[in-house]
Amino acid sequence: MNRKDFIKISSIFAASAFIPFSTAFANQTELRVGLIGVHGMGWSNLNALLKQPNVRCTALCDADENVLKKRTFELSERGIDVKTFVSYKDMLEGDIVDIVIIATPDHWHCLQLIDAVKAGKHVYLEKPIGNSVQECDIMVKAVDNSSSIVQVGQWQRSQQHFRDAIDFVHSGRLGKIRTVKAWSYVDWKKTIQQKPDIPVPEGVHYDLWLGPATKRPFNPNRFHFEFRWFWDYAGGLMTDWGVHMLDYALLGMKVSDPVSVMASGGKYADPNGASETPDTLSVVYEFEDFSIQWEHAIGISLGPYGRNHGVAFIGDNGTLVLNRGGWEVIAEKGKMEAVALQKPKDNGLDTHMKNFVQAIAKKDHTLVNAPIQVGAHIAVFSQMGNIAYRTGEKLYWDRTKRKFTDKKANDYLLAKYHNGYKLPKV
Template identity: 30%
Template sequence: MIVRTGGNRREFLRIGAAGAAAAALGEAPKTARGAAFQAKNDRPRLALIGAGGQGSGDARSASRFGDFVAVCDVDRLHAEKARDSDRIGKKKAEVYEDYRKVLDRNDVDAVVIGTPDHWHTKIVIEAMKAGKDAYCEKPLTLTINEGKQIIETVENTKRILQVGTQQRSDHNKVFLMAVALVRDGRIGKIKKVTAAIGGAPSGGPFAKETAPSELNWDLWLGQAPKVGYIRERCHANFRWWYEYSGGKLTDWGAHHVDVSHWGLGKDQTGPTTIEVVRADLPVSYKDGWPTVDDQYNTATTFLVKATFADGTPLEIRDDTPNGVTFEGERGKIFVTRDRIDLEGGAVASIYKNPLPEALLEDLRHGKGLDDHFQNFFACCNDRGKPASDVWSHHRAMTTCHLANIAIRLGGRKLTWDPVKEQIVGDDQANSFLSRPQRAGYEIVV
């Protein structure tokens, strides 16, 4: 559906998701070998590591292109459910608790990783070192240094790694359209970008319990500190604890900050300053660490301003409608998952002047408008760069991680060197570029 309003002083156009491609993208470039692995005798053998809700959802999507021979989860019930799924294990896949046994299998070509965030880096690195291509859910990292470790491993092993930031391949094409319009200069020089990602819950104190028999709690914790089992630390609620995730800043931030970087052309750099305008933490902190262990501890509300070397500010905030807003000298673009709203300069030429195919192809690394898993398997086939590559994702996540570091340190302003990838003149803040790792679970490149 398309709705137009406006007058001489203001032009406005709202394009529903279904109309985005027809409105501005024109005829999409054809995908190189986009039907990868469609032949039955050419279907890759896959393994699912982390079979909760998101992991199983990813596996169902991947099953169009490959066959799962193994499923793994530290929660036995999750693994068994995935094994018995008609679209994943088909009652044939082997069940594992320890992912290392999966990686030891020579018959696994690629892995789909849907574990909690704090496990992503270690499993991705070990999977690539074991010769597997990998699709891993976002956010790929828990710290900035982990991104550098993954990049080193990708470059050394030459494996394909697709990150689960599917907005780079969204079926509706609204994010690609927004980014292309910004890159093509349709609204002029960008004055400001806003990534609105919503707030996070507070909760607790929670009761400590005995872990259920089907869950290997010690293995679930992995590199994270050894603590007693609390139900709300686990499964879907893990993202509200800094020990395992980064709250909304790395949850939705992984999507909308990524789109912000993409639109600005900042895929290979980062901000130079991070300023906390406001933020609320649900528990007290000392030296950047929560003082209690039985309550959610990630930021509940926030407004963080990241400024790039060219002076462009990116605001990450919780209190405006979910989406990304690009404000230019000649207009404004707001994009979210169900629509794109245009004002000013982008409106006038949207139908008369389709976006250049060369630009669209460049934004998609030489491939067409495939869905995210089709893009991954096409890259496994031709060894091309995926739509959501580790280099750009690392830079977007760096901005998110820096925002969290600044918040945890009481709203301290940070100066970032995006070339050296260091916080300037602040040893305490730099200590948060990595994290302590429990013995036996260390990440090794």
């Protein structure tokens, strides 16, 4: 199967999550990995990848020298010596890495992925893969035209209990499914208060951090983890968690594109807070004979079914509820037997990295469980919810033209680059 065939969304959603693992990597050579963005999830990704055989970290890159020094020291205490960079392009120029982990803010992903595959590197790319629909489309083309193996950080696609749950959904035992709910209730994250702009901290290369984003004074609210709540860099919980749970909603229903999407929400928890993205949001994706509903809330823990995140397939016979803690079936009275909670038996991130290394060892991009096409599609799908919220309209999606029927909404599909950066051409 070539890349042109593999890009077809229907086959991807039906099959890509269920590729089995092989048990050994015969004659595998050492793989050298470099990490771009070392502060948060990138550090977790690196440590999971280092658990795989014949993988060695040789480089770290971050625009904040303070966290870069911290991580370098932590690796040195484990006997791992690395070269450090503040510019990722300098890291890519040399022949010191075979794999690049990209875990920077979303607005950087497109440029860094394309530069990495042009340099012949394999890439583990954090989700969501891009900060606009236009970027996602370009990224798919770039990978499609390369020989790089690319795995997107939607690690649930490699975890067995998620697979088992979808097998049950596909068995038909739930009966006709009329509604699917997906959600994220983030009680551990509170709203952020307004803070004044300050001078750029020592050791922070702020221009390198901003990259193509709008030039603004340095504000701690927009830096490191908190970047997620500002449109310049990301899409809030809609894209941060939506790509995880909505991915499985689509996979379970064997669908890709909605007929329409509408959204309602706002900064209800703290109208005067510093964030731009909504702390409370409900989105309805309409399909021909069912709907998918997304909801999120910051500062609340009790979501649907008493879970702070998940996806629920609501059928005539019963409801299957799935999240990182396991899955169960709640039966409609007299229509089917309930299924007790099936807890996870593996580590999803570790298994995802094993799958990534296997694909590299076998030089077969079709083996990855979360290919760029899947990452792009669910990023676009999640962005639709944000666009519906920002326009305040019920939007209709033209699958063939890959745009809305509303011209105003289509403006939000485009990437807007600043500071001399240009959108890559592929």
